[in-house]
Amino acid sequence: MPTISDRGNLMPASPIRRLAPYAEAARAKGLRVIHLNIGQPDIKTPEVALNAIRNIDLKIVEYSHSAGNESYRRKVADKFNGLGMGIDYTDILITTGGSEAIIFSFLACLNPGEEIIIPEPFYANYNGFASMAGINIIPIPSSIEDGFALPPIEEFEKVMTPKTKGILICNPNNPTGYLYSMEEMLQLRDLVAKHDLYLFSDEVYREFCYDGEKHISAMHLKGIEQNVVMVDSVSKRYSECGVRIGALVTKNKEVIQTALKYGQARLSPPGFGQIAGEASLETPPEYFEEVYNEYIARRDFIVEGLNKIPGVYSPMPKGAFYTVAKLPVDDADKFCQWILSDFEYNKQTVMMAPASGFYSTPGKGKDEVRIAYVLKVEDLAKALEVLEKALEAYPGRTV
Amino acid sequence: MPTISDRGNLMPASPIRRLAPYAEAARAKGLRVIHLNIGQPDIKTPEVALNAIRNIDLKIVEYSHSAGNESYRRKVADKFNGLGMGIDYTDILITTGGSEAIIFSFLACLNPGEEIIIPEPFYANYNGFASMAGINIIPIPSSIEDGFALPPIEEFEKVMTPKTKGILICNPNNPTGYLYSMEEMLQLRDLVAKHDLYLFSDEVYREFCYDGEKHISAMHLKGIEQNVVMVDSVSKRYSECGVRIGALVTKNKEVIQTALKYGQARLSPPGFGQIAGEASLETPPEYFEEVYNEYIARRDFIVEGLNKIPGVYSPMPKGAFYTVAKLPVDDADKFCQWILSDFEYNKQTVMMAPASGFYSTPGKGKDEVRIAYVLKVEDLAKALEVLEKALEAYPGRTV
Numbered sequence: 001m002p003t004i005s006d007r008g009n010l011m012p013a014s015p016i017r018r019l020a021p022y023a024e025a026a027r028a029k030g031l032r033v034i035h036l037n038i039g040q041p042d043i044k045t046p047e048v049a050l051n052a053i054r055n056i057d058l059k060i061v062e063y064s065h066s067a068g069n070e071s072y073r074r075k076v077a078d079k080f081n082g083l084g085m086g087i088d089y090t091d092i093l094i095t096t097g098g099s100e101a102i103i104f105s106f107l108a109c110l111n112p113g114e115e116i117i118i119p120e121p122f123y124a125n126y127n128g129f130a131s132m133a134g135i136n137i138i139p140i141p142s143s144i145e146d147g148f149a150l151p152p153i154e155e156f157e158k159v160m161t162p163k164t165k166g167i168l169i170c171n172p173n174n175p176t177g178y179l180y181s182m183e184e185m186l187q188l189r190d191l192v193a194k195h196d197l198y199l200f201s202d203e204v205y206r207e208f209c210y211d212g213e214k215h216i217s218a219m220h221l222k223g224i225e226q227n228v229v230m231v232d233s234v235s236k237r238y239s240e241c242g243v244r245i246g247a248l249v250t251k252n253k254e255v256i257q258t259a260l261k262y263g264q265a266r267l268s269p270p271g272f273g274q275i276a277g278e279a280s281l282e283t284p285p286e287y288f289e290e291v292y293n294e295y296i297a298r299r300d301f302i303v304e305g306l307n308k309i310p311g312v313y314s315p316m317p318k319g320a321f322y323t324v325a326k327l328p329v330d331d332a333d334k335f336c337q338w339i340l341s342d343f344e345y346n347k348q349t350v351m352m353a354p355a356s357g358f359y360s361t362p363g364k365g366k367d368e369v370r371i372a373y374v375l376k377v378e379d380l381a382k383a384l385e386v387l388e389k390a391l392e393a394y395p396g397r398t399v
Numbered sequence: 400m401p402t403i404s405d406r407g408n409l410m411p412a413s414p415i416r417r418l419a420p421y422a423e424a425a426r427a428k429g430l431r432v433i434h435l436n437i438g439q440p441d442i443k444t445p446e447v448a449l450n451a452i453r454n455i456d457l458k459i460v461e462y463s464h465s466a467g468n469e470s471y472r473r474k475v476a477d478k479f480n481g482l483g484m485g486i487d488y489t490d491i492l493i494t495t496g497g498s499e500a501i502i503f504s505f506l507a508c509l510n511p512g513e514e515i516i517i518p519e520p521f522y523a524n525y526n527g528f529a530s531m532a533g534i535n536i537i538p539i540p541s542s543i544e545d546g547f548a549l550p551p552i553e554e555f556e557k558v559m560t561p562k563t564k565g566i567l568i569c570n571p572n573n574p575t576g577y578l579y580s581m582e583e584m585l586q587l588r589d590l591v592a593k594h595d596l597y598l599f600s601d602e603v604y605r606e607f608c609y610d611g612e613k614h615i616s617a618m619h620l621k622g623i624e625q626n627v628v629m630v631d632s633v634s635k636r637y638s639e640c641g642v643r644i645g646a647l648v649t650k651n652k653e654v655i656q657t658a659l660k661y662g663q664a665r666l667s668p669p670g671f672g673q674i675a676g677e678a679s680l681e682t683p684p685e686y687f688e689e690v691y692n693e694y695i696a697r698r699d700f701i702v703e704g705l706n707k708i709p710g711v712y713s714p715m716p717k718g719a720f721y722t723v724a725k726l727p728v729d730d731a732d733k734f735c736q737w738i739l740s741d742f743e744y745n746k747q748t749v750m751m752a753p754a755s756g757f758y759s760t761p762g763k764g765k766d767e768v769r770i771a772y773v774l775k776v777e778d779l780a781k782a783l784e785v786l787e788k789a790l791e792a793y794p795g796r797t798v
Contacts, residue, residue, distance in 0.1 A: 002596060005513075011506075044458050050457065060442070061640065061642050062439055062640055063641050096665070108407040109401065109403065114404075227400070242462050243460050244495065264416060264527070270495070272641075273669055273671060
């Protein structure tokens with residue numbers, strides 16, 4: 001039997017998947033598992049998107065342009081230009097989810113063995129994409145004490161080597177919900193300009209900014225236009241994760257042309273997804289208001305609730321729909337497994353994502369979990385109740 | 400400005416794309432360009448697939464299982480088991496087109512710098528996927544004289560090194576249309592078993608076998624069940640290239656589990672595409688009969704027509720919808736450009752794919768072109784007429 005590749009063996013499994021069998025077993029015992037672990041919102045996909053799909057008038061579902069349908073790219077450019085980005089539609093490559101935009105960015109900009117710096121905790125699948133591209137992620141710590149703000153610029157410079165090709169940020173952040181301030185973005189700009197690095201900016205949660213805070217895109221930063229590669233996705237904005245449509249956006253013509261070669265190899269992004277994505281651009285403003293109000297209510301509820309549980313601390317995130325909370329436990333991996341396998345309260349239990357999977361540095365985030373507040377407030381209330389009782393009962397409780 | 404990666408610079412552009420601006424210019428001059436260069440069939444997508452999309456009853460387009468919807472995988476397994484493959488639905492990973500199945504296969508089975516052997520000419524995008532995975536393709540020549548039959552097994556063994564991890568075949572073949580015989584498949588089986596190699600088998604043209612010839616899948620080969628990784632796609636079978644749904648199929652549990660880790664990183668295959676793919680399994684037999692008869696008519700017409708042109712030779716392919724033909728020209732790259740830029744006949748010209756792009760060995764296929772017979776017979780007739788007149792007028796004609 002031929003062997004699996006070393007890289008295949010080393011490819012990280014999703015940190016959340018490890019717990020899936022325990023959730024399965026809990027359900028088999030008749031428990032209701034409340035999912036705080038996933039970024040799959042319960043928000044409805046805009047009707048205008050679904051109607052576009054229901055009304056398709058195609059005889060042949062053909063390949064699209066490898067960069068995506070021109071009509072769609074032009075409208076996406078209009079949208080971004082409405083946000084002051086000043087791009088042309090040829091600066092956009094429509095991708096199969098934000099995931100593919102990240103992989104293409106890595107392949108186009110870095111050689112195997114080269115490095116990008118990412119503040120940790122970070123979206124766990126970046127590890128997978130880095131593994132696919134054969135590049136290395138160099139983490140620098142952000143910390144729950146200051147709400148996961150941008151680490152000091154010196155921390156970036158300390159870990160730079162001749163192999164460092166770029167910095168990757170996720171803004172607003174998954175898993176922390178942190179939203180970078182103008183001051184932080186300007187610091188990043190100066191750093192990137194000084195060392196002539198790429199700034200890969202994952203902005204798929206752009207629309208989810210709270211408390212009147214404004215999203216500062218990396219595309220807004222003057223003087224580093226050739227350094228910025230933005231990753232976009234329709235998944236969260238329109239609650240259409242399953243259509244698998246994202247975009248790689250950059251004013252750097254060499255990058256977009258190189259990324260397009262990868263795009264041509266895989267022929268085209270999903271056709272129906274592009275139709276849904278294009279129609280979604282007509283989503284009425286009331287949709288976003290409703291979603292916004294719903295998430296604000298959920299965030300306020302869950303963060304307040306978490307901080308009321310003895311020993312638990314959560315910062316107040318300004319964006320996305322996650323928070324990383326600190327629990328009074330010896331090991332959040334163990335606790336998240338235990339709550340599924342050994343605990344129940346009123347026939348319910350809770351699934352959370354241990355934060356260790358979002359850290360690259362071993363041992364970090366050991367007492368933290370990521371909580372996605374993508375459920376109704378009633379369900380969040382039940383989850384908080386289960387969590388509080390579980391922490392009282394957990395044998396590995398620390399404080 | 401930060402630099403593009405070396406691999407990005409080396410990433411091959413699609414060989415057909417080079418000619419796109421010349422086709423554009425020809426159209427701008429008011430010429431009709433008849434496209435023999437692309438594998439985008441003009442066959443209608445089955446109504447049952449389009450209706451499933453029109454009738455979607457979803458509120459939220461959610462992520463699917465990373466391996467694809469279970470209901471879909473179960474039906475795909477049933478289909479393949481109807482062809483005697485003896486697989487379980489967990490042997491299937493639904494991918495974003497056959498393209499992604501190939502990339503995941505390479506990543507799971509080969510380390511960077513390792514090698515696969517492919518008979519050339521071969522599907523040009525294999526070069527791109529190999530580049531993405533950092534692996535090397537070792538070509539061995541097949542030749543137009545024997546209709547692009549499997550090269551002698553000694554040729555495979557001659558180029559084997561300690562880095563050789565597998566053999567890749569495309570059956571029926573793109574670009575040649577060659578269909579491997581039982582005898583050839585058994586030779587491959589023995590070779591793979593002897594050296595314990597992977598056999599990657601791209602079978603996306605499975606349904607396109609002519610003259611009563613039966614398709615022998617690599618999945619049918621006894622004794623190498625753990626070595627075979629099959630690549631499938633709905634693109635050609637149902638003329639739904641744009642849905643971007645394929646599959647990686649293998650009985651090797653380590654391979655499928657490793658491939659699934661890559662699948663989890665990119666979250667899920669396209670949702671609407673899976674709905675279309677699942678519905679397509681209900682396509683009535685008459686659809687395939689009609690398509691089959693149409694392609695037989697087209698193949699017979701184009702191959703007969705090509706062989707009537709002085710100096711031109713095409714074998715009679717037994718599968719897919721391509722043929723590689725030999726032209727009496729000094730350089731098919733130049734000729735294919737010239738016919739677009741300097742020639743017209745009755746306000747028409749023809750776009751073909753120079754075969755050099757399908758060869759890895761420099762200089763090979765210099766007088767060959769790939770012709771896709773995905774157009775109606777009337778259009779093929781016009782194309783043949785243009786081609787004949789062009790060859791009479793071409794300054795670089797050789798015989």
